[in-house]
Amino acid sequence: MPGDSLNINNKAMAQNTFDAIVIGSGISGGWAAKELTEKGLKVLMLERGRDFQHIKDYKNATKDIWEFPHRGRETQQQKKDMPVISRYWAMYGTAAQEQIMDYWTNEQDCPYVEIKPFTWWRSYQLGGRSILWGRQSYRWSDLDFEANAKDGIATDWPIRYKDLENWYDYVETFAGISGSKEGLQQLPDGQFLPPMELNCVEKDIAARIKEYYKGQRHMFIGRVANLTAPINGRTHCQFRNRCWEGCPFGGYFSTQSSTLPAAMKTGNLTVRPWSIATKILYDKDSKKAKGVEVLDAETNKTYQFYSKIVFLNASALNSAWVLFNSATDIWPGGLGSSSGELGHNVMDHHYMLGAQGSFEGYLDKYYYGRRANGFYIPRFANLFGDKRDFLRGYGYQGSASRQNWNQDVAELSIGAEFKEALTEPGGWNIGATGFGEILPYHENRIMLDKNKKDKWGLPVLAMDAELKENELKMRKDIVRELVAMFEVAGVKNITTWDSDKYAIGQGIHEMGTARMGNDPKNSVLNAHNQVWDALNVFVTDGACMTSAACQNPSLTYMALTARAADFAVRELKKGNL
Numbered sequence: 001m002p003g004d005s006l007n008i009n010n011k012a013m014a015q016n017t018f019d020a021i022v023i024g025s026g027i028s029g030g031w032a033a034k035e036l037t038e039k040g041l042k043v044l045m046l047e048r049g050r051d052f053q054h055i056k057d058y059k060n061a062t063k064d065i066w067e068f069p070h071r072g073r074e075t076q077q078q079k080k081d082m083p084v085i086s087r088y089w090a091m092y093g094t095a096a097q098e099q100i101m102d103y104w105t106n107e108q109d110c111p112y113v114e115i116k117p118f119t120w121w122r123s124y125q126l127g128g129r130s131i132l133w134g135r136q137s138y139r140w141s142d143l144d145f146e147a148n149a150k151d152g153i154a155t156d157w158p159i160r161y162k163d164l165e166n167w168y169d170y171v172e173t174f175a176g177i178s179g180s181k182e183g184l185q186q187l188p189d190g191q192f193l194p195p196m197e198l199n200c201v202e203k204d205i206a207a208r209i210k211e212y213y214k215g216q217r218h219m220f221i222g223r224v225a226n227l228t229a230p231i232n233g234r235t236h237c238q239f240r241n242r243c244w245e246g247c248p249f250g251g252y253f254s255t256q257s258s259t260l261p262a263a264m265k266t267g268n269l270t271v272r273p274w275s276i277a278t279k280i281l282y283d284k285d286s287k288k289a290k291g292v293e294v295l296d297a298e299t300n301k302t303y304q305f306y307s308k309i310v311f312l313n314a315s316a317l318n319s320a321w322v323l324f325n326s327a328t329d330i331w332p333g334g335l336g337s338s339s340g341e342l343g344h345n346v347m348d349h350h351y352m353l354g355a356q357g358s359f360e361g362y363l364d365k366y367y368y369g370r371r372a373n374g375f376y377i378p379r380f381a382n383l384f385g386d387k388r389d390f391l392r393g394y395g396y397q398g399s400a401s402r403q404n405w406n407q408d409v410a411e412l413s414i415g416a417e418f419k420e421a422l423t424e425p426g427g428w429n430i431g432a433t434g435f436g437e438i439l440p441y442h443e444n445r446i447m448l449d450k451n452k453k454d455k456w457g458l459p460v461l462a463m464d465a466e467l468k469e470n471e472l473k474m475r476k477d478i479v480r481e482l483v484a485m486f487e488v489a490g491v492k493n494i495t496t497w498d499s500d501k502y503a504i505g506q507g508i509h510e511m512g513t514a515r516m517g518n519d520p521k522n523s524v525l526n527a528h529n530q531v532w533d534a535l536n537v538f539v540t541d542g543a544c545m546t547s548a549a550c551q552n553p554s555l556t557y558m559a560l561t562a563r564a565a566d567f568a569v570r571e572l573k574k575g576n577l
Contacts, residue, residue, distance in 0.1 A: 016303070018270070018305065019043065022313060023313060023322065025271070026129055026315060027557055028541040028558065028561045030254075030255030031171070031540075031562055033263040034262045036268075040268065045272070046272055046294060046305075050124075050273055052126040054256035058245060058246030060245050061248050072098045095121060113452055116463065116464055117503035118463035118465060126260075127254055127256045128255070130256070134508075135225040137555040139168050139190055140164075141185060145157045145161055148440070151392075154515075154547065155517045157547065163563070167559035169190070170559070176234070177190060177193065177224065178196055178228040186378060194228045198220070198375060202400045208490060212489075216384070219376070220376060221375060222373045226373060234249070235249045235251060239371055240370055275294045279327075280312070280335055282534060284330055291307050300456065308577060313541045313561070316510040319514060319541055320343050335534060336534075341442070346446055347512040348506070348507040348509050350467055352501070353479055354432050357486055357494035358493045359429070359490065360428075377395055390474045390477070391470055392437040393437060394550050395434070399431070399432075430491055434482065437549055439547075440547055444466065445464050448460075449462040475498060479498060509548070511543070511545035511548050512545050512546070512548070515543075515545065516529065529564040538564045
């Protein structure tokens with residue numbers, strides 16, 4: 001089996017018994033494995049896809065674009081075979097790039113049903129999407145955790161910022177987050193490595209925005225999980241900006257570069273790739289989970305593994321899928337369905353809209369390297385006395401750069417003048433896209449479609465979720481306010497865009513299918529991420545989110561996972577689990 005080198009605990013594997021089982025190996029699954037093994041538990045990590053090893057399997061990370069047969073572009077056959085991954089994607093045109101095509105899930109083997117348009121980009125391999133993520137890492141504030149209660153929608157979060165503050169500190173210190181301290185109530189500062197730098201045009205525009213809006217709006221370098229100093233044996237970012245091909249230097253946080261090596265170092269981890277977790281095994285007498293049933297993706301054989309606790313980190317939608325299929329003899333809707341909320345409240349961040357323009361001057365200035373980061377403009381709408389005709393808010397991410405050799409050249413001829421013109425950079429441009437919050441609507445949901453099966457004969461998910469009036473009003477505001485900020489900052493030739501091809505899922509921040517809450521009657525999980533119906537099952541990936549905020553959510557998943565793992569081990573020692 002691929003990954004035999006990872007199966008270090010062969011005795012435990014033969015006995016099929018562990019202290020804990022972690023389903024999934026992405027950002028939250030990696031953290032669960034690290035925390036539980038470091039606290040002394042014998043842990044089995046299940047990954048439904050292939051083994052994927054740090055450095056060794058980043059096969060394209062050091063190749064130049066001309067070394068690829070199609071110069072980085074997908075083929076017509078790939079478009080046919082991978083229609084979802086080939087959909088338009090704001091900043092890159094498409095995620096179907098030749099360098100990473102085999103990182104994405106085989107869509108023929110793993111279909112899903114779109115009742116309404118839904119873009120689901122999956123990566124079934126060890127490390128999951130931690131290899132491919134955008135690495136933007138922002139804390140939430142109490143403005144986010146209190147929003148549902150304040151607005152009287154959905155259900156209240158069972159935690160507040162103070163419950164996560166120390167855990168944010170903890171995960172930032174290990175993961176390595178570079179950023180600047182800004183002292184903003186809506187975006188708490190963290191334990192940062194030195195920030196990357198804004199370039200000269202970004203600094204100029206940031207200063208103009210701050211002055212015009214009297215310090216109420218801010219633009220600064222993004223907070224990103226790219227190292228600006230060596231940490232934990234990993235070297236700093238090399239400014240290649242090829243992160244999603246895999247970083248041979250370990251310059252950004254991923255399962256492979258960070259949490260998995262830490263977990264393996266303990267000697268307490270067993271990793272089993274090609275293992276589809278089909279259900280959590282539930283004991284109706286003890287009202288607890290007793291393990292996980294697995295379908296071997298290569299042999300189609302079924303296995304059962306047993307444990308005292310289960311951490312479900314298969315990603316927001318797949319974690320719900322596992323729960324749907326578990327304990328159906330007790331709850332027809334699956335484990336965690338007693339509240340009627342399992343699979344509901346699907347959220348994401350809506351974007352693929354923004355503005356761009358040109359900026360005069362600074363023609364004697366240039367920058368070096370390919371900064372794997374951009375600027376961030378945090379939320380200002382519906383805060384501190386600001387009122388809009390919609391709830392919640394949005395932030396912006398973008399960058400300024402000089403035109404390259406693709407620019408229009410006046411001397412369209414041949415000879416030395418033409419060649420020389422191509423060596424000179426063009427003028428400066430700036431652009432940004434908005435990221436808006438989607439509210440937790442009960443009717444935005446996923447469910448099992450038992451009439452359609454995947455390669456292994458398993459029922460697939462059907463998606464029934466869409467943007468509603470609140471988000472559509474917000475989208476107009478996102479574009480309008482960005483244009484206004486660019487105008488006061490002196491940006492010229494401004495154009496806007498708002499893709500009519502946007503569908504939920506394209507933000508790649510799926511959340512909410514097994515939300516946390518204070519009451520088992522209207523939530524799936526409690527304040528410690530335990531399933532109300534089986535307290536030794538913990539869900540700490542995007543499924544657990546009660547609202548979406550507008551910040552990238554992965555840092556919060558990390559903090560929630562570390563916190564839940566600490567609680568789980570303490571409860572185990574007390575004999576409560």
